[in-house]
Amino acid sequence: MTSTAVILGLTFTGSLILSGCADQAKTTPAAQTDxxxxxxxAHSLLLKMTLEEKIGQIIQADIAAVTPEEAKQYNLGSVLNGGNSAPGGGKIAPPAAWxxxxxxxxxxxxxxxxxxxxxPLLWGTDAVHGHNNLQMATIFPHNSGLGAANNPALMKEIGAVTAREIRATxxxxxxxxxxxVAQDDRWGRAYESYSERPEIVAAYANAMVKGLQGTSGTDGFLNGDNVIATAKHFIGDGGTEFGIDKGxxxxxxxxxxxxxxxxxxxxIAADVQTVMASFSSINGEKMHGSKRFLTDVLRxxxxxxxxxxxxxxxxxxxxxxxxxxxxEALMAGIDMYMAPESWRGLYDSLLAQAKSGEISQERLDEAVIRILRVKLRSGLFEAGLPSSRASADIDALGSDAHRNVARRAVRQSLVLLKNEGDILPLRGSPTVLVTGSGADSMQQQTGGWTLNWQGDNNPNDIFERGETIYSGIKTAIAAxxxxxxxxxxxxxxxKPDVAIVVFGEQPYAEFFGDVxxxxxxxxxxxxxxxLLDFKAKGIPVVSVFLTGRPLWMNPHLNASDAFVVGWLPGTEGGGIADVIVxxxxxxxxxxxxxxxSFSWPDNGVGHPINAPTDEGVLFPYGYGLSYGDDGRLAALSEDSxxxxxxxxxxxxxARGGAAKAFTVYLGDSSNANTPISGLRSNSLGGLVTTRGVDYKAQEDSRQVTWTGKGTFSVRSPRPVDFANAGGNAISLQWRIDEMPEGPMxxxxxxxxxxxxQIDISSIIRNIPTARWVQTNIAMDCFTASGLxxxxxxxxxxxISEGSAKISLHSVSVEKIEAPLASCPG
Structure with a gap:
């Protein structure tokens, strides 16, 4: 069938590919659209509901932490399978188990x-690039790659395929x-963003919601092969300072x-039924507690x-x-709490607060009726057992038609940055050596949010559908x-005629990917x-870079004859061979x-670049070569x-600040990873603050004040070897200004x-306050506990468990000749 979407004044038309045969003995109820x-x-139901039923409706629990009997007992409104949850408690489960x-x-x-x-409860899932928790599902490229395709009609097809496979289970x-709209590529969720440009995100939003939900006002809307969609994460998650997750x-x-x-x-114009609140904040205000944004702006x-x-x-x-x-979250505008394993305690506190009047009955009813409306619109009350529905057809998972859509998405997302001597496409009857960590790795080409949260520990044989990049190249070259x-x-x-090196980022998700x-x-x-070894041997090199975001690659670009950005293409790695062979x-x-769809950097510093005129742009937004273009690239600077x-x-x-190659972070319950640069700063929740103080010179030290549990940490973007420093102790030049109220x-x-982690409370108790001292802790104390x-x-x-005030001048790895005290603890 053909679909047409009008977005931002432009019309996009494309074919909508679906698969799977409906069992005529099964039923597909029409969604309620009147x-x-x-x-x-909805109001009739609300009038009949007990207070306990209302509280249950606004809570969502994870399937790893709730049983069906408990869902009944507490009248839960929803369950979800988190990134590491599957039926049976393992990482994966067969479709029949779902x-x-x-x-x-x-x-x-x-x-x-x-x-x-x-x-009836709703079951939600993070199907963010296909039904990615299933080992036989069609896994599409991650969003950063799809943005490079710049094709809203394709997004509608992808949404429809994803919905069909979700319904199959x-x-x-x-x-x-x-x-x-990711503005800083250091963000660990950058690959979840279609583009740094809002116009691409806007066009894709409408198309993807229609693909998932169907078109509002039609018979298939929200039911049959379609599912409920979620616009997320409202709002500003792609614009956090330093690209820090939850920032x-x-x-x-x-x-x-x-x-x-x-x-x-x-x-919203496509009638999206749910919106997910962001972990992040705007100007210090957490979204989950912001009535200004969740109610005033959104509604x-x-x-x-x-x-x-x-x-x-x-x-x-x-x-x-x-x-x-x-x-506070309910009063701000959260209608359904995602409380994966904390749902019981949350239920108890919400029930007590509703009885005491701390939560208004009016606001509770408002949240419940919004949830009931969505359930009624989707036909959930009439749907019957999932196994009885016409859409419950596991043959739809990873069908040839669905995989063809994914393969096309791979082809359209590839970006060519260099093609010296028109080496691509590979012609003739070449002998090709394929190597690199990503060449024959389903895990690396699918990335995070695949079979589990981080997308790691996924050997090739765990995938029941798909093709590795090497397999696709081998088939194409043989042809x-x-x-x-x-x-x-x-x-x-x-000696081969050409070497194809497939390499790039290893899988990660969310804050694990922050750099x-x-x-x-x-x-x-x-x-x-x-790459340099192949070049030295006179072997032409084609680099295929697997990544969720632009990274500084100047040396690799210099060492390659052709350089292809493959992004994170998903299960259909053969789509790369379709273009390069x-x-x-x-x-x-x-x-x-x-x-x-993202600007590419010419240095590794990581400062946001989102316009061609921004300092640090190597390839601007919209750049990419086609066959026939001049693929030469002048030698690039290799100073990162x-x-x-x-x-x-x-x-x-050193002097109260992070030494070279390191960054200082502050953390509290609102965000554990807020990077700072200036001497005067604070954690996101305000429980940890710093300011400059004097020791040997003006503001050559940093005073850290805790008013609750929090962390002052120094981190490195990549591993360092303490042995290089030749020290046997961690040495602190510091001053205890106010004794910690709890352990440190x-x-x-x-x-x-x-x-x-070592408890140093016993050390601190023996240090006089308001006096600069040097404290040495033997490195053996840390290695003995696993470092x-x-x-x-x-x-x-x-890390302080309570209020404290300490000034730091320096921390270093030192060689201490005098005997070191025994380990604290």
């Missing part, structure tokens, strides 16, 4: 044997699309709304009529709140009479060494049509502007799940 009937039914659990939740929630109304609701967007409010709200108007100004759902315990980050106690061989380390016995600069790797990087006649099968972590000389804090720890980290000194990413952190 507004008067919906209102009457449908079976959906049946169990449906049966439990609609059971009226206890005298309740039996309101009995689910109702997806937390997509993400409408962030703070600063600036003129009207300008911020215009930029970061660009996608919401078109999504009064933008006209949104669905319901607002929170993000993963995001209400607990509102100042003064916890995960189990936050009436023109050549041969392609895979080499894990780039070695060969017979403090955009250097992919320095001169000692293994990928660069491999010619047909048997030597002609391109598909041209490069992708154009950068960033100090390599290998230059670590033992200094961590020193923490040194060496990556995810690797850290050593890996050759890969340190957090050289130093002070």
């Amino acid at each position: 507004n008067e009937t919906i209102e009457a039914r 449908i079976s659990l959906a049946d169990e939740f449906w049966t439990a929630s609609t059971d009226t044997s206890d005298g309740g109304l039996g309101i 009995g689910l109702d609701w997806t937390f997509a699309p993400t409408l962030a 703070d967007a600063l600036g003129n409010e009207a300008a911020l709304i215009k930029l970061h709200g660009a996608g919401y108007g078109p999504a 009064t100004d933008m006209g949104f009529e669905g319901f607002v759902v929170g993000d993963w315990n995001g209400h607990g980050e509102v100042p003064g709140c916890t995960a189990t106690d936050c009436p 023109q009479g050549g041969a392609a061989a895979l080499s894990s380390d780039g070695s060969f016995t017979e 403090s600069d955009l250097v992919y790797e320095f001169e000692d990087g293994e990928n660069l060494k491999q 010619a047909d048997a006649a030597g002609k391109a099968r598909h041209d490069f049509t992708g154009r950068l 502007g960033v100090v390599s972590g290998s230059a670590f000389n033992g200094n961590i804090v 720890h020193v923490d040194i980290g060496c990556g995810d799940g690797c850290s050593s 890996q000194t050759d890969a340190v990413t957090k050289p130093f952190a002070l």
Whole structure:
């Protein structure tokens, strides 16, 4: 069928591809579209609901932390499967297990044997690039790649395919699309953004919502093969200072709304049913607690009529709140709390607050009726058991028709940055060596939010659909009479005609992907060494770079004859071969049509670049070569502007500030990772503040004040080797201004799940206040509790459990000749 969307005055037309045969014995109820009937039914239900049922409706629990029987008992309005949750408790589960659990939740929630109304719950899922929790699903390129395609009609197809596969497993609701307008590529969620430009996000928002939900006013709207969509994360998540996840967007409010709200108007015009609140803040105000934004801006100004759902315990980050106690979020405009494992405590506190009047009955009823309206519109009350629905057809998962849409999306998203000597497309009958960490890795090409939250530990054989990049190249090269061989380390016995090196970022999601600069790797990087080795041997090199965001790649561009940005293409890696390998006649099968939807940097510093005139732009937004263009590229500077972590000389804090290659962060319950530069600063929730103080010179030290639990930490963008400094102790030059009211720890980290934390309360108790002293802590104390000194990413952190005031002049790794005291603790 053909679909037409009118967005920003432009008309986009494309074909909508669906698959899967409906079982005629199954039923597909029509969604309720008569507004008067919906209102009457919703209000009739509301009048019959007990207070307990109302509280249950505004809570969403994770399937890993709630049973169907508990969902019935507490009358929960919704469940979700988080990034690491699947039926049965594992990472993945067969489609039948998803449908079976959906049946169990449906049966439990609609059971009226206890005298309740039996309101069916909604099941939501993070299907953000296809139904990405399923090992046989069609996984599309991540949004940053799709933005390069600049094709709203394609987005509508992708939305329709994703919805069809979600429905195949009995689910109702997806937390997509993400409408962030990412302005700082250091942000760990940059790949969830379609573009740095609001016009692309706006066009895609309308198309994707229509693809997922269907067209408002038609019979298929919100039911059948369509699902409920979510516009997220409202608002400003792509504009946080330093690109820090859960951070703070600063600036003129009207300008911020215009930029970061660009996608919401078109999504609301497409009748999007839910909006998810952002973890982030605007000018210090947390979104989950902001009536100004969630009510005044979203509803009064933008006209949104669905319901607002929170993000993963995001209400607990509102100042003064916890995960189990936050009436402020409801009063601000959150209609449904996402309380994955905290739902029981939250239920109890909300019920008590509703009984006491702390939560107004009017606001509670408003939230409940908004949720009921969406459920009624979607036909949920009449839908019946998920397994009985016509859409519950697991053969739709990863069907050939769906995979073809994904493969086309890969082709259209590729961006060519260099093509020296027109080496691409590969012609003739070449012998091709394919190597690099991403060449034969489904995990690397699919990235984060694939089978689990971070997208890691996913071997090829866990995927039941899809094709690796190498497999696609091998097939294409063979079709023109050549041969392609895979080499894990780039070695060969017979010199190839060309080497294709596929490399890039390893999977990450959310704050795990936050970086403090955009250097992919320095001169000692293994990928660069491999490119230079091929060049030294006279072998032409085609680089295929897998990434969620633009990174500083000047040395790699210099060392490559052709350079292709492959983004994170998803399961259909064969789409890359479709473009870079010619047909048997030597002609391109598909041209490069992708154009950068993000500016590409010419240094690694990471300062935001969002316009051609911004300092630090190498390739501007909209850049990309096609076959026939001049693919030559002049030699680029290989000075990244960033100090390599290998230059670590033992200094961590110097004159109160971070030593070279490091950054100071403050953290509290609102945000654990707020980077700072000036001496005067504060954590997002205001529990940790700093200012300059004098020791040997004016403001050569930093005073840190805690008014509650918080962290002062120094971090490195990449691992450093403490052994390089030749020290045996961490040495602090500091002053205790006010004794901590609770325990205080020193923490040194060496990556995810690797850290050593030591309670230094006993040391502090023996230090006189208001006097500068030097304190040495043996490095053995940290290594004994698990620190890996050759890969340190957090050289130093002070964590206080309560109020305290301490001034720091320096922190360093030192060689101490005198005997060191025994480890504290």
